[in-house]
Amino acid sequence: MYWNSQFLRSIQLKRNEIPFFNRYPFHLPCVKNLDELHFHPKVTFLVGENGMGKSTLLEAVAVALGFNPEGGSLNFHFSTYDSHSPLGDYLKLIKGVDKPGDGFFLRAESFYNVASNIEEMDREGLGRRVIDSFGGVSLHEQSHGEAFFATFLHRFGGNGIYILDEPEAALSPLRQMSMLTRIHDLVQNNSQFIIATHSPIIMAYPDAKIFEFTDTGIIESKLEETNHYKMMKQFFDDKNRMLHHLLDE
Template sequence: MYWNSQFLRSIQLMKADIPSFKQYPFHLPSVETLDELVLHPKVTFFVGENGMGKSTLIEAIAVALGFNPEGGSLNFNFSTYDSHSPLADYLKLIKGIDKPTDGFFLRAESFYNVASNIEEMDREGFGTKVIDSFGGVSLHEQSHGEAFFATFLHRFRGNGIYILDEPEAALSPLRQMSMLTRIHDLVQENSQLIIATHSPIIMAYPDAKIFEFTESGISESKLEETNHYRLMKQFFDDKNRMLHHLFEG
């Protein structure tokens, strides 16, 4: 049941095909030490400091699944700037028996481009308006956070695979908590989510698998063991002491 209900079981790096581990992104410890990542059937988190390769790997997984590097559903094929790495070409995806009926790649840094492409498609007037499946209100006429959450709330239909890259960048702490509720709804609707995040709130979703990206590579971790959680806890447990160390240098 564990395997059959999972859309994407694992990812493998085809190391023998890589021309050089001295070039980006193959020189990153998270890529160089990667053999296989066995994903959770419902929710998997990628966490770690900036520059450790979280977004690079999650983008490669999305591209290998057929998503646009800048985000969107499988039928989004626009390109404003070709900046994605070649990592997707060297990933082998091990899939389950069942196939998802929905999917979306949601990334904070290029969400504006997705919103613009939706308006462009609707101006061309091909049948039902695309924006209707995002809540019916122009994403450009909402705040970044509102548009981001509207997409997560309305466009994700369930029984799908959803790839999210740093969704907390547009969300307040309260919205991040609301996002936990929406993640749970999607899990109950037979969905699988892979999320790169810096937010201890979001990564607190129970029974998820957390992979932490460090200079040593990728390792499985518990929420309370992650650097993000420990740092935030240390800050709020003794804010004045932390601020003193920060300001005194």
């Protein structure tokens, strides 16, 4: 029953409809070797090195769900630069029986555009101020990290699906730990998260599913098995040796 009630159970690639696999984004190993990806009913992490396609696949999932490619909730329809890939058109979504009451697509690289769009909508004065759902203070008048955290804290209301692309980009380690607490509160309130991240702190959320993107495709992994965790552990276990290796000429 719990499995059926999660909002997004899995995605399937419509392989027979793809015209070519030798061009972006279909040449990426995470797409080229994809058949179906099953999500955790609570939290799923997409991790891996730069260029492996995490953000591309996450964006495609968000677009297929109806979110603006640049981020926001389902009622955000602005566009500052049309750069998203067509991958979302080739994904089949396998959903649960319940529909989310809330949702948000947050991506670090275009959050400024979301903040600007909120101010534009509020200047039009068509009803309740949008910024009130984000804590009431202009996101442009806060630091990047404060604006990010205000969104987690105030805008995410629970009973929703939340797609996050590298949320740690603006957050200190302490704020990343606070984010774990907020994620847990929302999970307890019937929410589902799909998060692309480089942060071992964030991906430490218990009972989550971790998919590591590699140059051969996607593999399910444990935190301690990911390259991110092993690299950070190696660095802090023997910082001087690592620095000597990196800086020695």
